[in-house]
Amino acid sequence: MDVVTLGETMVLFTPESSSLIKYSHTFSRKFGGAETNVAIGLTRLGHQAGWISRVGKDEFGKAMLAFVRGEGVDVSQVKTDETAPTGLYFKEVRSGDNVKVQYYRKGSAASQMTPDDIDESYIKKAKYLHITGITPALSDSCYETVLRAVNIAKENNIKVIFDPNLRKKLWSEEKARRVLLELAGLSDIILPGFEEGKFMFDEKDPEKLGELFLKEGASVVILKDGPRGAYYFTKDAHALVPGFPMKTVVDPVGAGDGFAAGFISGLLDELPLNEAVRRANAVGALATQVEGDFEGLADREELERLMAGTDGDDVDR
Structure with a gap:
């Protein structure tokens, strides 16, 4: 297994008859969740990914498992909850x-995850553990579950990749800041967005943010800055890797998850750090061109076309 991730995926409804929910009478049903977005992004690029979670014992849960499995993600560690529903x-x-x-x-099924849901032998098979700041926000037991997974990874020399993925709607800013900083201190690689960095440290300067994240204990920090690209920071070097600005953005949701998948893919392919970030920028950019959280995640062919500059007229050069 290349990467194991854990967290909630939900059923996603988007209006069809009007762009506004209050005027729409019909909705399309899809799925979305940061962790499965990353896992699907990785499988589309030819890597192995596994997902740990819970779904409800309902038709939505069945459909979700079938879909994620169909994308090539291992779902053997996803449990079916007898009493709690799949989130929407x-x-x-x-x-x-x-x-x-x-x-x-x-009260969703995934929010009921506990440390007992973590199979140590499963995580030990992975090269990387991917976590986000969403999962610990769901409940105290989810927070403990994330810590359990991280501790297993660290005990077995498995690199922990942390994307803060700040969701202010899920918890207080004080608690969010405390837990995100705690997880940053336990991680080997951190993938914050620029706004998340400002939230966590009350700092606006990119270079200072990079230094602050490194002081937390990470060996690599990738600071995302939207269409401009992303900075990478190590103890020895830092630089801005330009992005792939697109002329239009159809749906920005999922771009950060695409970025994470692209970057982890670069690590798995043992690319130099700047090239891994460039791949991440490309996957993130392509994710914005299609409506839906995961639909725009690229395969190798699409990725290579964009990075070679042969992807039609979509890129704003």
Whole structure:
């Protein structure tokens, strides 16, 4: 197994008859969740990924497992909860830079995860453990579950990759800041967005943010800065790797997860750090060109076309 991740994936409904939920009478059903977005992004690029979670014993849970399994992700560690439902959310895409999300996840099956859901032998098979700041926000037991997974990884010299993925709707800012900093201190590689860095450290300068994250204990920090690209920081070097600005953005949700998948793919292919970041920028950019959280995640052919500059007229050169 190349990468193991854990967290909640939900059923996603988006309006069809109107861009606004309150005027829409029909909705399309899809799925979305940061961790499965990353896992699917990795399988599309030819890597092995496994997902740990819970789903409800309902038709949504069955459909979700079938879909994620169909994308090549191992779902053997996903448990079916007999009493709690699969979580839902609605996404309203008003424009490429105006997206509203409403969650219905309180008491969901995934929020009931406990440390007992973690199989140590499963994580020990992986090269990387991928975690986000969403999962510990779901419940105290989810927080303990993430810590259990991280401790297993660290005990077995498995690299921990942490994407803060700040969701202010899920918890207080004080608790979010405390837990995100705690997880940053336990991680080997951190993938914050620029706004997340400002939230965590009350600092706006990219270079200072990189230094602050490194002081937390990580060996590599990748600071995402939207279409501009991303900075990488190690104890020996740092630089901005330019992004792939697109002329239009259809749906920005999932771009950060695409970035994470692209970067981890680069690590698995043993690319130099700057090339891994460049791949991440490309996968993230392509993810914005299609409506849906995972639909725009690239395969190798699409990725190579964009990176070679032969992807038609979509790139704003």
